[in-house]
Amino acid sequence: MSGRERALAWLYSRPGAQAWALLAPGGFWLVLFFLVPILIMLVYSFMPRGIYGGVDPGFTLEHYARFFDPLYLDVLQRTFLWSVGCTIICLVLGYPVAYAIVRGGRWRNLLLFLVVLPFWTSFLVRTFAMIFLMRDTGLINNWLLKLGLIDETLTILYTPFAVMVGLVYGFLPFMILPIYASLEKLDPSLLEAAEVLGARPRARFRRVTLPLSMPGVVAGCLLVFIPALGSFLTSDLLGGAKQMMIGNLVQNQFSSARNWPFGSAASFIVMALVLAAVMIYLRVKDQTGGGSSK
Amino acid sequence: MNLRAPGWLVAVVGAVYLFLHAPILVLMVFSFNNSKFSVDWRGFTLQWYHRLLERPDILRGLKISLIVGVAATVISAVFGTLVALALARHRFRGRRLFEGFLYVPVVTPEIVVGISLLILFALLKFPLGVTTITIAHVAFCISFVVIVVLARLEGMDRHLEEAAMILGADEITTFWRVTIPQLWPGILAGALLAFTMSFDDFVITSFVSGPGSSTLPIVVYGMVRRNVEPSINAISTIILLVTAILIYVADRLLRER
Numbered sequence: 001m002s003g004r005e006r007a008l009a010w011l012y013s014r015p016g017a018q019a020w021a022l023l024a025p026g027g028f029w030l031v032l033f034f035l036v037p038i039l040i041m042l043v044y045s046f047m048p049r050g051i052y053g054g055v056d057p058g059f060t061l062e063h064y065a066r067f068f069d070p071l072y073l074d075v076l077q078r079t080f081l082w083s084v085g086c087t088i089i090c091l092v093l094g095y096p097v098a099y100a101i102v103r104g105g106r107w108r109n110l111l112l113f114l115v116v117l118p119f120w121t122s123f124l125v126r127t128f129a130m131i132f133l134m135r136d137t138g139l140i141n142n143w144l145l146k147l148g149l150i151d152e153t154l155t156i157l158y159t160p161f162a163v164m165v166g167l168v169y170g171f172l173p174f175m176i177l178p179i180y181a182s183l184e185k186l187d188p189s190l191l192e193a194a195e196v197l198g199a200r201p202r203a204r205f206r207r208v209t210l211p212l213s214m215p216g217v218v219a220g221c222l223l224v225f226i227p228a229l230g231s232f233l234t235s236d237l238l239g240g241a242k243q244m245m246i247g248n249l250v251q252n253q254f255s256s257a258r259n260w261p262f263g264s265a266a267s268f269i270v271m272a273l274v275l276a277a278v279m280i281y282l283r284v285k286d287q288t289g290g291g292s293s294k
Numbered sequence: 295m296n297l298r299a300p301g302w303l304v305a306v307v308g309a310v311y312l313f314l315h316a317p318i319l320v321l322m323v324f325s326f327n328n329s330k331f332s333v334d335w336r337g338f339t340l341q342w343y344h345r346l347l348e349r350p351d352i353l354r355g356l357k358i359s360l361i362v363g364v365a366a367t368v369i370s371a372v373f374g375t376l377v378a379l380a381l382a383r384h385r386f387r388g389r390r391l392f393e394g395f396l397y398v399p400v401v402t403p404e405i406v407v408g409i410s411l412l413i414l415f416a417l418l419k420f421p422l423g424v425t426t427i428t429i430a431h432v433a434f435c436i437s438f439v440v441i442v443v444l445a446r447l448e449g450m451d452r453h454l455e456e457a458a459m460i461l462g463a464d465e466i467t468t469f470w471r472v473t474i475p476q477l478w479p480g481i482l483a484g485a486l487l488a489f490t491m492s493f494d495d496f497v498i499t500s501f502v503s504g505p506g507s508s509t510l511p512i513v514v515y516g517m518v519r520r521n522v523e524p525s526i527n528a529i530s531t532i533i534l535l536v537t538a539i540l541i542y543v544a545d546r547l548l549r550e551r
Contacts, residue, residue, distance in 0.1 A: 005466065022380035026373035026436050027392065033433040034399050037410035044413060054416065093310050100307040111311075113545060118314050120487070120541045122494040124511050125530040128518050129317035132324070135522060139320060142333045172314065222401075230403020232497055237518065247405045254409055254501065264413070267406050274401060 038271065045265035053258045063265035072249070076269070079246040082160075083228035086167040087175075090224045091217065093168070094175035098216070099209075101176075102183045112180065119173035127237050130166050131157060134238070158240035166234040171227055175220040182216025183209070215285060222281045226274050246270055318534060325527035342528035352529060355513035362424060362509060363492040366431035371485040373432070374439025375477070381440070382447040399437045407434060408501035415502060422504030430502045431492040438491065439484035442548070446480025479547040486544035490537050 045063055047055040066072060101111045118126065133139050134156040144150045156162055186209065194204045232247030239245075244252075246266055253263025328339035346352050380386075381393060399407070411430050415422060454476065458468040474481075496511040503512055510533070517526050 009466070016386065019380045019384035019386045022376040022384070023392070026377040026440070029373060029432060030395070030399065030436060033411065033414070033429055034402075034407070035395075037414040038402075038406065040413055040417065041406075041410040093306070093313075096303055096306045097310050100303060113542070114311060114315065116545055117538060117541055118318075120490050120494075121318070121537055122496075122511065122530075122533050124494070124496045124515060124518070125321075125533055126318065128514075128522075128526060128530055129321040131518065131522060132321050132527070133317055137331070137333065139324075139333050169313065169317070172310070226401050227403060230405050232405050247403070250405050250409060254412060260413065263409060267409050270403055271406050274403060278401060 041264045042268055044261050045268050047261050049259050049261050053260055055261050060261075063262045066262060067265075067269070075244055075246055075249050078243070079229060080273075082164065082167065082245065083225050083231075085164060086171060086228045087221050087225045089164070089168050090172050090175040091221060094172055094220060095179055095217070098176045098179035098183055098213075101180050102186075115173050115176045115180075119177060123170060123233060126170060127166060127233050130162070130169060130238055134162055134165075157238060158242070160239070160243055163235050163239040163243050163245075166238040167228055167231060170231070170234060171224045174223040174227070178219035178223060179213060179216040182213045182219075186212050218281055218284050222277055225277055229273055229277075230270050321527055322531045322534065325524060325531045327524060330524060342524040343532075345525045346528055346532075349525070351508070351513050352510070355508050355510040358424060358427075358507060359493055359510040362427050362431060363489050365428045366435055366492040367485050367489040369428075370432045370435035370439050370488045371481055374436045374484060374488075375443050375481050377436070378440045378443035378447055382444060396437050396440055399434055400441075404434075404495075404497040408498040411498070412501040422502055423507040426502040426504070427499055427507060427509065430498050431495060434495075434498065435488035435491055438487055439481075442484035442487065443477065443480045446477055450476055479550045483544040483547040486540045486547075490540050490544075494533075494537065 044055050046059055046061070048058045048060050048062075050056045067076060097115070101108060101115070104111045131138070135141075136153045136155065136157065138157070140156065141150075141153045144154065190208055190212070191204055194208050199207065230247050231245060232251055235243050235245040235248055236251075239248075246269065250263050250266045250270070253259045253266065257263075324333065325342055326338050326340070327333075327335055328341070329336040377396070381389065407430070411426070411433070412422075414420075415426050420426060455468055455472050458472045459465070463471065494511060495509075496515055499509050500512060500515070503509065508516075510529075514526065514529055514533075517523070517529075
């Protein structure tokens, strides 16, 4: 018996030790390189700013107080409104797509894969694709000019419109997939029952399909809203300096502004908003009976 | 159900698919366009791909991305599978709490993960480089591996393991000869997704990479910031094709039953 086998045999003889041995490497990694850093970040957000980046010892609330400055309130408000707007647009566009995939028949797998693909595709490359289309000398301007629909180049890039299109383009698959998952589980006999009982298609949708797909809708909204709140690349590349979101503010504090504790405070505000969204999700999930859709 | 889809639904869905895929397709087509500045079609060329080979920064970025990607994938696949096994097969105190904790990295915005790790490494005076990038990538990949492998474990037939034991196999043999082969598609799919995420990551990497350790996305970001030239289309096309193949394989593995 080799040493490795002896060790394994020992583990197998003790179920409790076995569970902890399995958990230890991954759990340790997540605690040390995920949980602990976030806690340190939280502590930093209450400490005075150091001169060369970093922090000085002490306690202060000034970094959080700074968010009442109109300049930063503006950033917070913009981030929140754009994230909400992006979520609503994704829901309106994404629901029909999820519905169509479920009804897709033999196209179903292909249609689904075509949503899974952008879900995993490089966000940077996809954002670059938007620049390629929207910049002044980009494809959209080029075609519009050629068709004679416009006389001079249209400024699309570096506008709020560009950021919104970029956000929706980036996060739409996050909405479609969970809605698809909940629609797929919907028992067709329920719809047949509704039909037998005389419900018209519209009523069947409103009274059966829609309520039963609510867990997917809520999950999808969360999966769009959260990354939108923390988005950095989209506003950075498509928005320019004027369309700053909180992610850009955080990045700024850690690069050029060198105000780490203020950046930590901004980052913690993002984290708090995310946790609040998750809490709301869990409550709604309980109320809509999302447990049955597991 | 023999309902025909209404026309407006087909139109909306078609438009959404066009919106999701046309920009990428256009980007790829123009990586073969024989003009540096124009978005008019000036004939087919491979010069932008040749140009990539002449850029040491891109080749170096690719090399670092591959090193980090493979290391992060192996570590997170092994550790993630172990965690999934613990969660599926064992009852222990704090199990629910740990399971909930696993989902937190999935919903945490990348920018938060990036700066908190930067703070940690600065505090430990740990030099930023390939090691710190790998550590960060494992931290955000483990949870995804656990989720994918756990789903596979829950759908698995435990009778096969029992049968092996009844036929006289000890637990270690059963694990390697029965459990792991059954679990393999889940582990592989989890690993492919982890590699894709590591290979694509920009935001977190940008905080924990040091001078001389730029991954491919960092190099590409620099190119996009400076100016828009067709070599970016070429490198984007390569990245897209690589991820598309990986995702296709992972997708097939996940559907396998």
